[in-house]
Amino acid sequence: MEVSIKHSAKLLEQANHIVLTTHIHPDGDAMGSLLALYAYLLAQGKCVKMLLDDEVPRSFKFLVDWDKIEGPQDMVHEVDLLVILDASDLERIGKVKEVVKAPMLNIDHHVSNLKFADYWYIDSQAAATGELIYQLLIEVDAVITGNMAAALFTAIATDCGFFRYANTSAQTLKIASELVTLGAKPHMISESLDTKPRAVIEILPKVLETLEVIDCGANGQIAMLTLSQDILANFKDETEGFINYPRNIEGVEIAIMFKETGERSIRVSLRSKSVDVSALALAFGGGGHARAAGCTITEPLSKAKALIIDAAKRQMAKTAGVNHAQRDN
Ligand code: AMP
Numbered sequence: 329m330e331v332s333i334k335h336s337a338k339l340l341e342q343a344n345h346i347v348l349t350t351h352i353h354p355d356g357d358a359m360g361s362l363l364a365l366y367a368y369l370l371a372q373g374k375c376v377k378m379l380l381d382d383e384v385p386r387s388f389k390f391l392v393d394w395d396k397i398e399g400p401q402d403m404v405h406e407v408d409l410l411v412i413l414d415a416s417d418l419e420r421i422g423k424v425k426e427v428v429k430a431p432m433l434n435i436d437h438h439v440s441n442l443k444f445a446d447y448w449y450i451d452s453q454a455a456a457t458g459e460l461i462y463q464l465l466i467e468v469d470a471v472i473t474g475n476m477a478a479a480l481f482t483a484i485a486t487d488c489g490f491f492r493y494a495n496t497s498a499q500t501l502k503i504a505s506e507l508v509t510l511g512a513k514p515h516m517i518s519e520s521l522d523t524k525p526r527a528v529i530e531i532l533p534k535v536l537e538t539l540e541v542i543d544c545g546a547n548g549q550i551a552m553l554t555l556s557q558d559i560l561a562n563f564k565d566e567t568e569g570f571i572n573y574p575r576n577i578e579g580v581e582i583a584i585m586f587k588e589t590g591e592r593s594i595r596v597s598l599r600s601k602s603v604d605v606s607a608l609a610l611a612f613g614g615g616g617h618a619r620a621a622g623c624t625i626t627e628p629l630s631k632a633k634a635l636i637i638d639a640a641k642r643q644m645a646k647t648a649g650v651n652h653a654q655r656d657n
């Protein structure tokens with residue numbers, strides 16, 4: 329059932345043993361929301377555990393308590409509530425769903441959310457799940473420490489491209505401002521996120537060599553990067569930001585990055601200027617937001633590319649059709 333922020337707060341208050349989790353391939357929103365809510369619940373004297381079916385990416389290890397995050401090895405018994413953050417479908421939490429059997433509360437902002445949980449609070453207008461966690465903490469009059477503010481600022485800033493993307497609202501900036509008042513240091517957070525091992529910078533020429541641009545006439549262009557297994561072997565999850573190169577090319581409507589994580593496992597990232605790429609990703613079992621979405625395709629690289637390019641072209645034509653109809657009315 330759908331719940332309000334107030335009801336979500338009540339569910340947390342009534343629970344004693346709480347497990348928090350978020351999506352695999354965690355991003356800043358996943359990590360920051362998880363760690364901020366963890367800090368609050370711990371301060372409330374709750375018995376709380378963070379489980380994640382993935383590694384914590386190197387770039388988020390500046391956030392306090394990242395090392396308290398555990399893998400879903402064994403069954404966790406007698407859990408009152410499983411809180412699922414920033415995940416739009418149950419598959420996204422991986423094995424955590426197998427080791428915890430408890431009522432689920434899903435707090436999320438994906439327009440593609442499948443409403444799979446027992447209780448859900450979804451606000452697709454929010455730029456990040458971090459905004460929702462902030463609202464929840466305000467609702468319960470929580471003491472927001474400097475570390476919690478840093479985690480939430482990281483969550484929000486990373487999901488809206490540091491306040492540059494279309495999801496950045498007045499509310500996003502207001503919350504960010506309040507988090508800075510509470511001790512978040514934007515320059516330190518952005519520096520931590522931007523600092524990379526030298527090898528990641530040195531691989532850039534190889535990555536940019538894979539750039540392909542398809543001209544779709546009046547509908548605009550599709551620009552793509554393809555990271556084959558041998559390119560990826562040099563650096564694991566350090567591809568954040570690469571998609572901005574095709575995305576920033578003049579005339580490009582849809583940017584795509586293909587990552588060959590296995591022989592028949594292709595992770596696809598999609599970005600757009602106006603086309604709804606979440607619908608496109610959803611059609612392949614993924615999800616996301618209107619202008620940033622993703623999916624995984626279990627086909628060889630060339631087949632996956634052909635499927636996605638074809639779907640992207642169709643989505644662009646559809647959007648152009650709608651725009652024409654609106655203009656003609
Ligand atoms: P990414 O391209 O990985 O940065 O993801 C962009 C957006 O799409 C994020 O909001 C992700 O949560 C979402 N997303 C990416 N991959 C998937 C997937 N396999 N299933 C559902 N949502 C996804």
Ligand code: MN
Pocket residue numbers: 351354355357358414
């Ligand atoms: Mn996320």
Ligand code: MN
Pocket residue numbers: 357358414437455456457487
């Ligand atoms: Mn998010």
